[in-house]
Amino acid sequence: SQQGEEDPQALSIQEGENATMNCSYKTSINNLQWYRQNSGRGLVHLILIRSNEREKHSGRLRVTLDTSKKSSSLLITASRAADTASYFCATAPRTQGGSEKLVFGKGTKLTVNP
Amino acid sequence: DADVTQTPRNRITKTGKRIMLECSQTKGHDRMYWYRQDPGLGLRLIYYSFDVKDINKGEISDGYSVSRQAQAKFSLSLESAIPNQTALYFCATGTGALETQYFGPGTRLLVL
Numbered sequence: 098s099q100q101g102e103e104d105p106q107a108l109s110i111q112e113g114e115n116a117t118m119n120c121s122y123k124t125s126i127n128n129l130q131w132y133r134q135n136s137g138r139g140l141v142h143l144i145l146i147r148s149n150e151r152e153k154h155s156g157r158l159r160v161t162l163d164t165s166k167k168s169s170s171l172l173i174t175a176s177r178a179a180d181t182a183s184y185f186c187a188t189a190p191r192t193q194g195g196s197e198k199l200v201f202g203k204g205t206k207l208t209v210n211p
Numbered sequence: 212d213a214d215v216t217q218t219p220r221n222r223i224t225k226t227g228k229r230i231m232l233e234c235s236q237t238k239g240h241d242r243m244y245w246y247r248q249d250p251g252l253g254l255r256l257i258y259y260s261f262d263v264k265d266i267n268k269g270e271i272s273d274g275y276s277v278s279r280q281a282q283a284k285f286s287l288s289l290e291s292a293i294p295n296q297t298a299l300y301f302c303a304t305g306t307g308a309l310e311t312q313y314f315g316p317g318t319r320l321l322v323l
Contacts, residue, residue, distance in 0.1 A: 127309050139215075139301060139314035140254075185253060189309055198269070199312060201246075203253040 101129075101186040101202030109208040116173040118205040120186030121166075127189040129162055129169050130199065134183045143171075143184075148191075176209045183207070214238045215315040217302050223321045224292050232287045232318050234302030243285040244303040244312065245269075245277060254301065260285055292322045 104119045120129070128147045132140040146153045146162045146169065153160045159172040173180055183206045187199040215236045224230050234243065245257040256269030258277040266277060274296060278286045289296055299319050305312040 130311065132314075137299070137317070137319070139316045140303075140312075142311040142313070145311060187312075198256060198259065200256075201254040203251060 101188050101200060103184070103186055103202045103205040105205060106203070107206045107208070109210065110176055111210050112176060112178055114176055114209075116176050116180070116207055116209070118171045118184050118207070120169045120171070120202055122169075122186075122188045123167065124188075125191040126164075127191050129160075129189075130187045131158075131160060131169075131171050132185045132187060132201075134185065134204070136182070140185065173207075176207075178209050178211045181207060181209045213316070215302060215304055215313055217300075217315040217318050219318060220316065221319045223323065225323050226293055228292050230289050230292055230320075232289075232300055232302075232320070234285045234287070234315055236283050236285075236302075236304045236313075236315075238304050238313060239282075240304040240306055240313070241282065242305045242307060243279065244305070245275075245285065245287045246301045246303065247271065248299040248301060248317075257287065257300075289320075289322075292320075294322045296320065297322045 101120050101122045130145045131143045134140045144155050144160050146160050157174045162169045183204040185204045187201045218233045241262050244259045246254040248254050255271050260266050260279045263279050276288045299317050301317050302315040303312040
């Protein structure tokens with residue numbers, strides 16, 4: 098079963114605009130990660146936010162985490178055509194004995210038009 | 212050179228055939244993972260390994276088997292391929308699920 102669900106499934110914006118993607122999950126987590134996938138290629142790690150963190154930045158990326166709402170958002174500022182990709186959230190569920198697996202959502206497909 | 216490599220990159224096979232997908236890594240990580248990606252379903256975990264002697268089933272292990280030949284090598288086998296195993300397969304490595312995972316470029320498999 099999916100732990101993380103991204104919203105929206107698809108997003109189309111103009112270059113220079115900001116893009117916001119959301120991820121909701123069901124169970125308590127140790128951390129939440131965001132990955133990017135260019136068409137047909139492997140996933141690339143973008144950012145990891147731990148359960149005791151509320152916000153994290155990396156370049157043009159800003160990730161927030163609200164554990165009370167079991168949700169996270171990924172903001173890409175000043176988007177570029179090269180940001181066109183699918184973005185996945187992945188959670189490390191907190192389980193008895195420790196979690197050793199990441200559970201991926203279905204992804205948001207972002208298109209940035211030049 | 213890529214840190215995580217997969218061979219082959221593309222494979223077409225017929226129903227009932229046995230095939231093996233191979234993964235090698237130079238990152239020195241103990242943990243290795245095999246995922247399957249289908250359109251609209253995201254990534255699903257097939258098998259994972261914490262070290263050479265430790266193999267664990269993931270969410271969708273039926274119809275698949277794995278072998279961890281060395282710390283750097285983790286192979287996925289389809290003993291008797293069927294059409295619904297047509298998918299994009301990814302290998303990944305990591306130091307633990309609490310940390311970043313590093314993905315290979317993927318193997319696109321078509322079972323006719």
